[in-house]
Amino acid sequence: MKPQKVLEIALGIVTSIGGFLDVGAIATAAEAGSTFGFQLVWSILLGTVCVIALVEMSGRLAAVSKHTLIDGVRERLGFGFLVIPLIAEIAVDFLVLAAEIGGVCIALQLVTGISFQWWALPVAFAIWLLLWKGNFGFIENGISLLGLITLAFVFATIKLHPSLTQLGAGLLPTLPQHDTAHYFFIAVSILGAIISPYLFYFYSSGAIESGWSEEDIGINRWVSGLGMGFGSIVSLGVLAVAALVLYPNGVQVDSYEQAALMLTQPLGICGFWLFAASLGIACFGAALEISLDTAYIVAQSFGWNWGESLHPKQAARFSAVYTVFVFLAATLMMIGIDPLQLTLFSMALTAVILPLVVLPFLILMNDESYVGSHRNGWMSNSVVILIIAMTFVLAIVAIPLEILGG
Amino acid sequence: MRSRYAWMILLLATTTACGTQPSSQDLNKELRTVNSWAATAKMVSLAWLHNRVPEAYTKQTLHKTQETLHQELDTIAKVAPLKHRDTALQQVTQLEQTVQQMETQVDQQNRTALTQTLQDLSNQVQGLQPLVQQSGEQP
Numbered sequence: 001m002k003p004q005k006v007l008e009i010a011l012g013i014v015t016s017i018g019g020f021l022d023v024g025a026i027a028t029a030a031e032a033g034s035t036f037g038f039q040l041v042w043s044i045l046l047g048t049v050c051v052i053a054l055v056e057m058s059g060r061l062a063a064v065s066k067h068t069l070i071d072g073v074r075e076r077l078g079f080g081f082l083v084i085p086l087i088a089e090i091a092v093d094f095l096v097l098a099a100e101i102g103g104v105c106i107a108l109q110l111v112t113g114i115s116f117q118w119w120a121l122p123v124a125f126a127i128w129l130l131l132w133k134g135n136f137g138f139i140e141n142g143i144s145l146l147g148l149i150t151l152a153f154v155f156a157t158i159k160l161h162p163s164l165t166q167l168g169a170g171l172l173p174t175l176p177q178h179d180t181a182h183y184f185f186i187a188v189s190i191l192g193a194i195i196s197p198y199l200f201y202f203y204s205s206g207a208i209e210s211g212w213s214e215e216d217i218g219i220n221r222w223v224s225g226l227g228m229g230f231g232s233i234v235s236l237g238v239l240a241v242a243a244l245v246l247y248p249n250g251v252q253v254d255s256y257e258q259a260a261l262m263l264t265q266p267l268g269i270c271g272f273w274l275f276a277a278s279l280g281i282a283c284f285g286a287a288l289e290i291s292l293d294t295a296y297i298v299a300q301s302f303g304w305n306w307g308e309s310l311h312p313k314q315a316a317r318f319s320a321v322y323t324v325f326v327f328l329a330a331t332l333m334m335i336g337i338d339p340l341q342l343t344l345f346s347m348a349l350t351a352v353i354l355p356l357v358v359l360p361f362l363i364l365m366n367d368e369s370y371v372g373s374h375r376n377g378w379m380s381n382s383v384v385i386l387i388i389a390m391t392f393v394l395a396i397v398a399i400p401l402e403i404l405g406g
Numbered sequence: 407m408r409s410r411y412a413w414m415i416l417l418l419a420t421t422t423a424c425g426t427q428p429s430s431q432d433l434n435k436e437l438r439t440v441n442s443w444a445a446t447a448k449m450v451s452l453a454w455l456h457n458r459v460p461e462a463y464t465k466q467t468l469h470k471t472q473e474t475l476h477q478e479l480d481t482i483a484k485v486a487p488l489k490h491r492d493t494a495l496q497q498v499t500q501l502e503q504t505v506q507q508m509e510t511q512v513d514q515q516n517r518t519a520l521t522q523t524l525q526d527l528s529n530q531v532q533g534l535q536p537l538v539q540q541s542g543e544q545p
Contacts (some may be wrong), residue, residue, distance in 0.1 A: 113462030250445035252438070254474075257467045258446050264458040272459050 002406030004184035009222045011141060013074030014148065016227020017234065021150045021287030023103035024096065024193030024350075025235045026279060027253075027343040030262065032186050033242025034253045035179070038162075041186040044239060047194030048232035050390070052225055053383045054358065057365050057376070058200040062207035065370040069204040070300040072364045079301070086301050087357035089197055090294060092353055095346040096198070097290045097325065098332035101127070110276040111394035117211025117336050127287050131322050136209045136308040139292070143285035150282055152274040153237030156266040160244045167240070181405030185348065188398050189391040192350035194235070195391075197357040198293040205296040209309060217374065241266070255340050287326075295322040351398040354391035362388065408514055419472050432485035433494060434541035440478050440498055441538065444531045445507050447471045455517055468509040475502040490541060504530060 009012055032040040063125030065072065074082045104123045105116035124203050130139065176183040203224075210221070245265045246253065253259045256279070297322045299306035305315040312319035333339065337403050365376040376384065447468055454464040475498055482494050504527050510518040 109466075110463055113466060238453075249449050250441055251449060252442040254439070254442065255470065257463075257470050258442075260463065260467075261446070261449050261453060261459070264453045268456075268458050269460075272453075272463070 005219065007115060009219050011231065012204065012219060012223030013227040014166035016144070016223055017148065017151070020228065020231025021234050021238070021278070021282040022193070022196075022233040023099045023279075023283045023343050024189070024196070024338070024347045026093045026103070026259070026282065027340055028186060028190040028193045028240055028347055029235050030242045030246075030253045030259045031344070032190060033239040033244075034251055034258075034262075035186065035245035036176055036183055037243045037247045038166045038170035038240070039174060039176060039183070040187055040190060041167060041236065041239065042173045043190040044194065044232055045171065046234050047191045048228060048235075049383075050191075050195050050227045050387050051199065052389065053380065054195070054200055054361060055203050055228060056221060056224040057361050057380070057384075058204040059212070059224055060205050060217060060374055061364055061371060062204040063212040063216050063220055063375045064214055064372055066208065066213075067204075067370065068208055068296070068300055069201055069364075070297050070358070072370060073360045076364060076367060076370070077360060081360075082301055085197075085353065085360075086297060086351040088356055089201070089297060092346060092350050093198055093290050093294045094325065094329055095332075095342065095349065097287055097294070098197075098337070099339055099343040099346050100283045100287035100290060101326075101330050102333045102337075102342060103256075104280050104287065105333055106339055107276045107280030107283065110256070110260055110272075112324075116339065117334055120330040120333035122371050123284075123287075124326050127284070127291060128323055128326045130288060131291055131308070131326075132312055132319065134308070136206065139308065140206060143281070143288060143375060146281050147178075147285050149274065150234050150278045151237075152267070152278055153234055153241055155269065155272045156263050157237045157240040157244070160241065163241050164242055168245075179405065181300065182306070183403060183405070184397070185344075185401040185405035188351050188394055188401055189347035190343050191390075191394060192347040192398070193386075194232070194352070195354060196350060197353065198290050202289050202293040205293070205300070205306075214374070238262075251397075253340075255338070255405065291322040291326050294325050295319070315317060345402065348398045348402045351391070351394040353395070355388060355395050358384070358388050358391050386389050428485055428487045428491075430487055430490070430541040433482065433487065433490055434477055434538065436482050436485060437534065437538045437541060438495065440475060440501065441531065441534065443471045443474050443478075444505075444527065444534075447508060448524060448527055448531070450454055451508055451512070451520060453510060454499075455520065455524075461512065464512050465509055468505055468512065472502055472505045472509065475505065490537060493537060497530065497537065501527070501530050 023061060029044065061072055062068055067075070070082070101123050102116065105119035108114070108119045109116040180194040208247045241262045242253065245262045246258070251258050251261065260272060260275050263275045267274060286353070295318050297307060299315070306318040307315055332342065362381065364370055366381065368375060411491040428511065446470060450459060450464050450467045479495060479498055482498060483491065486494050504523060508520060508523050508527070
């Protein structure tokens, strides 16, 4: 393998690790660990297997067919089919973006003591400015590299010496002794947070922006597999620290103020600052990606010019979408909606729309006119079918669980 | 058609009645929230005493704990069965006052007094446990 390819793979893996955590992953893993100890480890692993498979397919589709996922769905299944997942995805993106902005605002509140609502507008402006002035490479690599700070959770876990038996026991789903509805609600939210539809749209659009071709299929496989795999270790780190620090103390995470305590026991005052920095950077990076994702999917659905590397003048409607979207989402935080509750609600809602997003994979990834000889084999198809079945179950149970256990 | 409406009204009435009726299970849920926030107050104060968290954050968290405990008083007044209501309200009020005291002590940098109040908080949390257990056991 050429050194340049190795470097590209390494950068891809590192940025995937740094970019893995977002407000949903932090909130759901912290709540899971603080309320149920290690019992929900299985849901992070299950989500990771699903996301690796689907991200790899999004990248393969883009590299071989030079079509983003949205382009493929629109062309192959028609605008009539696309419009439903499009509207659902825009709605979910809106709520998740508000929650990500909320995450950054809470991080700033932790550091400064100034209430999170006051930070919503400045944060939205900073996001918009980076999108307006920056390019795809900067957003994808720069912020994700900063996101490596989230490895603090893995470091803290190692320092806390978790029991491998307990961790291992969490790999098998078991029923909790209390709050069964809440347990399943958190499990669904974890899956919704990890199998984020925006990831697939963003990843395939990014592959086109980066000019991937069939030669990059290997890079795609390594980056999606190892990057997402190692990234999920960070999520497991959050759950483990919450299980080892908050759970024994009887603190169940109902707000980010409570979650902020989790790194102080293993890492002292540095742990507090690292938590704030991890939350802020992870959410800021995710907010950039979600804003771009919304602009991507709207522009691609309507056939407009799109591209983060284009000057806003060359893709005016694309730039207008993220501009409006970022500032509208910030208003949810300005009016004082609880960021953690919004996060958990959005994650459950994400689970509801998953079947609409996953179903087209089965069609596109078996269509030779798109993926040629790189179409899915029986194993990949079996995985997609299992994921579709699982997402249908999640979609059906998400709302009742939200009511009963949310 | 008419019978369908009747069923719907009956279902709605039952749901509404269940939603507002006092129950030990609901009380247990609220008391666990109270416990969790009391544990938060204890943990954040201990962390402040060991210089593991900044003062602004400590005050903010203690203030949020007070607010939540105050909201819990309203909820408990609605959901607690009559036989547990007074005890529950009295104990949560006491916790709220203790947390308020802790916030003042952090504000005044009075570490000695805070250490003493933390002991009171622990005793109050322990005093709450029998009620948590009783409400958890009853259907």
